[in-house]
Amino acid sequence: MTLVFTASRDTVRYIRERLGDLRLAWCTGNRAGLASILLPRRVVLGWFRESLEATPGPRHLVVTDVAAEGLDLQRAARVVHYDLPWTPMRLAQREGRAVRLGSRHSEVEVVRFAPVPILERSLHLEAILARKAKLPATAGLGVGGRHIWRWRTELAEHYGESDATAGVAQVLSPHRGLLAGFAFYSGSNPQERLSSTIGWLEIEAGWTETPEVIADRLNSAAAQTKRMGVDAERLAEYLALLTPLIRKRLLLTSGRRWLSPDPKPAARQVAARLRQLIGQAARLRHHDSLRELEQMLGFVSGGHTAGEEMLLERLVEGPTLELTSRLSRVAAAQARWHGVEARITGLIVFSPDSVD
Secondary structure, three states: OOOEEEEEEHHHHHHHHHHHHOOEEEEEEEEEOOEEEEEOHHHHHHHHOOOOOOOOOOOEEEEEHHHHHHOOOOOEEEEEEEEOOOOOOHHHHHHHOOOOOOOOOOOOOOEEEOOOHHHHHHHHHHHHHHHHHHHHHHOOOOHHHHHOOHHHHHHHHHHOOOOOEEEEEEEOOOOOOEEEEEEEEEOOOOOOEEEEEEEEOOOOOOEEEOOOOHHHHHHHHHOOOOOOOOOHHHHHHHHHHHHHHHHHHHHHHHHOOOOOOOHHHHHHHHHHHHHHHHHHHHHOOHHHHHHHHHHHHHHHHHOOOOOHHHHHHHOOHHHHHHHHHHHHHHHHHHHHHOOOEEEEEEEEEEEOOOOO
């Protein structure tokens, strides 16, 4: 049996009219039937859901995505994407209607009708689906998102109990390069680490933070048992390449996080309210309040993320106490990144040659 998925009722009608000799079963939301005959939805779907050895009825079912939501059609041996949906999730949901526990088939064939080249060049359906399929991994979600979050946790759990000290070491390895770690600390609180980075540096290939490469180099370093001297000349060469990279990261942290050509209306209105409060604090000579309000004004005058813009919109008409308390916390968090200090936390030189 075959499930044919379409994106609209008009397409179901188009297929039904042109393949009338096959007496196709069809379902579009609350309507269902066999060829031109209307039938109850439960009857039509039952032909494809029930696991009976010999059930008279149609062999092909044409449905829309909406009609197929929540269905468990275990008798289908083939899934046909007559046209493509707008999301990869919808593709997976379509195929999941047949690939279920209890299916009569060890394998379910999947057929996809690609748009003709001239139409694909206009709609870019395949490209859009491919790009959307990468979005969860880009955000650190799902199996594909492991490279953003989970791999660091796994390495920390693996090496967390090991004895380690900050400094420089060299290991014997077929790879030639530098495994480098550096961190940014708050200028106002030298003990507060804001972020940390680890990466692999090669003279020819440059810098990479690819999880697989870093994990492989860490494992190689951990397996090293022989104490070796450090090639000072080679280390200086690596540091000359590493320094501009750290400096560039440092400049990014001290710059505006979000650039916008003009302040949004909410930001201008909140700034106006803050200026009034600054004037009052200046007249009353409340120096601590004045300093905090000026810090808030600096935050409001800068660029903002989408979440910060929503916060400013809520604060436009809010009570003064809520305005100052919320902005005080946000501005203080942002101020941590001013006067940032960069520190190298560890360097491991990889070389196929030992140094006495």
